[in-house]
Amino acid sequence: MQYLTDLHMHTVASSHAYSTMDEYIAQAKIKGLKLIAITNHGMALGDSPHRWHFVNMRIIPRIVDGIGILRGIEANILNLQGDIDCDDGMYRELDLVIAGFHDPALGPDNIDKNTEALIATIKNPKVNIISHPGNPKYPIHIHEVAKAAKEYHVALEINNSSFISRKGSDDNCRKIAQAVKNVGGMISFGSDSHIAYNVGNFAHCLELIKDITFPPEQIINRSPQAVIEFLAIKTDRYIEELASL
Numbered sequence: 484m485q486y487l488t489d490l491h492m493h494t495v496a497s498s499h500a501y502s503t504m505d506e507y508i509a510q511a512k513i514k515g516l517k518l519i520a521i522t523n524h525g526m527a528l529g530d531s532p533h534r535w536h537f538v539n540m541r542i543i544p545r546i547v548d549g550i551g552i553l554r555g556i557e558a559n560i561l562n563l564q565g566d567i568d569c570d571d572g573m574y575r576e577l578d579l580v581i582a583g584f585h586d587p588a589l590g591p592d593n594i595d596k597n598t599e600a601l602i603a604t605i606k607n608p609k610v611n612i613i614s615h616p617g618n619p620k621y622p623i624h625i626h627e628v629a630k631a632a633k634e635y636h637v638a639l640e641i642n643n644s645s646f647i648s649r650k651g652s653d654d655n656c657r658k659i660a661q662a663v664k665n666v667g668g669m670i671s672f673g674s675d676s677h678i679a680y681n682v683g684n685f686a687h688c689l690e691l692i693k694d695i696t697f698p699p700e701q702i703i704n705r706s707p708q709a710v711i712e713f714l715a716i717k718t719d720r721y722i723e724e725l726a727s728l
Contacts, residue, residue, distance in 0.1 A: 488518040488704040489683045491557065491581060491614060491640065491673025496523045498530040502679035504543070504552075510679040511550045517728045518707040519682065520553035520579050525568035527559040527588035537573040545724035551707055553725075555579035557614055559588035563596060565603025567610065574609050578714060578722060581640070581673075582607070583614030584621045594622040602631045611714060612671050615642040617655035625655070625662045633668035636717050638703050644675035646687035657691055664697050669713065672704045 492507060493500035502510075504521060511519050521543070524531040540554035554577050558567035567582045574580065582604050584591070589600065601623055604610055616628065616639050632639050639659055645652035663670050672688045674681050685704075692702070699705050703713045707728035715721040 484699050484705065486672055486685055486689075486702070486704045487516050487683075488707055488710050489516060489674050489676070490520045490553070490555075490579065490612065490671050490704065490710070491522050491642065492519065492676040492682055493523050493557075494521060496532040496536055497528070500677040506679040507676075507682055508547050508550045508552075510682050512548055514683045516550065516683045518551040518553065518710060518725065520555040522555040522557045522579065522581050524585070525556055525558040527561060527568045528585060529587060534570065534573055537569070538576050541576045545722070546728075551725045551728045553578045553710075555581060558582045558610075559585050560600055560604050561588055563600045563603060565600065565605070565607045567604065567607060569609055578718075578720070579611055580609045581612040581614045582610045583616070584618060591620045594624060597621045598624045598627055601628055605631045605635050605637045608717070610637055611717060612638045612640050614640050614673065615645045615649065615652070615675070616640065617642070617645055617652040617659050618649050619651035619655055620649070625658050629659065629662035629666050629668055632663070633666045638669040638671040638713070639663055640671045640673050641688045641691060642673050642675050643685050643687050644681075657695065660691055660697055661695055664695065664701065667701070669701050669703050670697070672702065
């Protein structure tokens with residue numbers, strides 16, 4: 484099965500990334516993708532864009548050169564209460580909110596505290612996807628997190644970049660995918676690209692789901708329609724312009 488939707492990437496609006504939105508669109512077209520999500524980091528990271536970047540995403544066309552575009556953010560988990568750096572004004576203009584742990588915003592703690600923060604974030608009504616929950620720096624009680632994600636209609640991300648940049652993620656990602664499979668929840672794929680050439684690269688994700696025979700119907704990237712339907716359940720906003728992709 485082909486997965487033609489990439490839900491996690493960073494543009495030059497975050498200065499540790501190296502490609503523009505146009506460059507992502509061009510590479511997405513070359514690779515046959517149908518839908519991409521622009522998800523720059525929230526403001527708690529030092530080189531992140533101003534909140535105006537997110538508020539003004541409403542001006543981004545829905546489809547450019549045949550590629551659908553979701554307006555998103557990779558927000559930072561700020562505390563044990565699950566607060567994130569995406570305020571109401573930003574949220575109103577966004578289609579997709581990913582949230583995850585990043586050291587400058589909330590450093591690693593013990594497994595109980597990390598789990599507490601992650602489950603509180605899952606319960607945050609703004610959040611659609613948890614980014615790189617397999618990061619070994621932030622150990623979690625995987626089954627508890629998978630159950631909460633299922634209950635609150637949040638996908639747990641299998642982050643392709645984690646297999647390279649977050650050493651030790653492999654086993655955690657496998658356990659997370661297996662737990663999500665067991666509880667009937669959802670996963671998402673994200674390249675976590677910081678340069679356009681990596682957009683749509685799910686090589687490690689695909690190897691993992693093949694190994695554990697993960698059901699395609701529990702992967703939100705299985706089609707653009709599956710993505711917008713998944714988002715609409717929680718946001719009550721169905722993006723009509725993307726329905727034809």
